[in-house]
Amino acid sequence: MASTASSDKSDRIATRSKISAKLDNPMRRKATPTDWAINGELILNCSCTVFCPCVVSLGAHPPTEGHCHAWMGIIIDDGHFEGEDLSGLNVGLLVDIPGRMGEGNWKVAAYVDDRASGKAYNGILQIFSGQAGGTTGLFTKLVSEIIGAERAPVVIERDGTKRRIIIENKIRGEIEMVTGKNNEEPVIVKNTKYWMGPDIIVAKGNKSRIRDYGRVWDFDGRSAEICPINWRGERKFSYDKNLKKIVQR
Structure with a gap:
């Protein structure tokens, strides 16, 4: 369990604390290599009518609706930030992308588990703003506006082939793996260069x-993904303007 469970109330930040009070404006943020790691699972559901074209195009192909509206849920099975x-x-995360994923101008809101200590809360905000560098460092380029950040009871459930997220009445979702010819196994897109992770379960x-x-x-009925994640502070991604996609450096 996280050390947050035993932290006292003086270490907590009030619900609805805004990220603007903790981090620089997105246009002034810079990714700084930091000692952090997250192992777990990322789930998401977006507005695309077929499976997310960003996975194989690395953000170069436009979303099916011309924009991407999405929620993401991150389960941290094991992780740390600066100790x-x-x-x-x-x-x-609430994510609002106006066009191709790799072209940026994202608007994002973050909901951090209300069990987090003050240090954990601030660390998570640095990771998901890109300021902590590494795997998520590309967010300093892609996210143009952080519309809010707050503590909330973020409930994520794993139930066989299903995943559920409940954040009060703000985000509620259930996604389910898509099975293949063998009805006992999900369809998996493997060995990709996608920034989230190489293996994406279609849902x-x-x-x-x-x-x-x-x-x-x-x-x-829209596109969803389930992705095992192994993120680190030293891994760096960037948007290559010539290739028009996100690449690992």
Whole structure:
């Protein structure tokens, strides 16, 4: 379990604390190599009507609807930030991308597990803003506006082939793996160069919605993904303007 469970109340940050009070404006952020790691699973559901074209195009192909609206959930099975334990915590993201993923201008809101200590909370915000460098360092280039960050009860459930996320009445979703010819095994896109991880399990949204920050989105039946993650502070990705895709350096 994370060290957050035993932290006292003085180490906690009030719900709805805004990221602007903790981090620089996105246009001024720079990725700085930091000692952090997250091992676990990322789940997401987006507005694409077929499986996410970003996985194989590395963000170069436009979303099926011309834009990408999505929620993401991150289960941290094991992790740390500068010596602070992050294990057992969950993170939710609201993501609003106006066009191709690799071209940036993302607007993002973060929901950090309300069990997190102050150090864990700030560390998670640095990781998911890109400021901590490494795997998520490309967010300093892709995210143009952080519309908010707050503590919340972020519940993520693993239930066989299904995954569920509940963040109060703001984000509620259930996704399910798509099975292949062998009905006992999911369809997996393997050995990719996708920034999230090389192996992506194809899924679809069952019931899914966002109701926060003025967004009213529904993703029932839309594209979804489940990705085992092994992220580190030293791994670096960037957007290659010539190749028009996200690459690892």
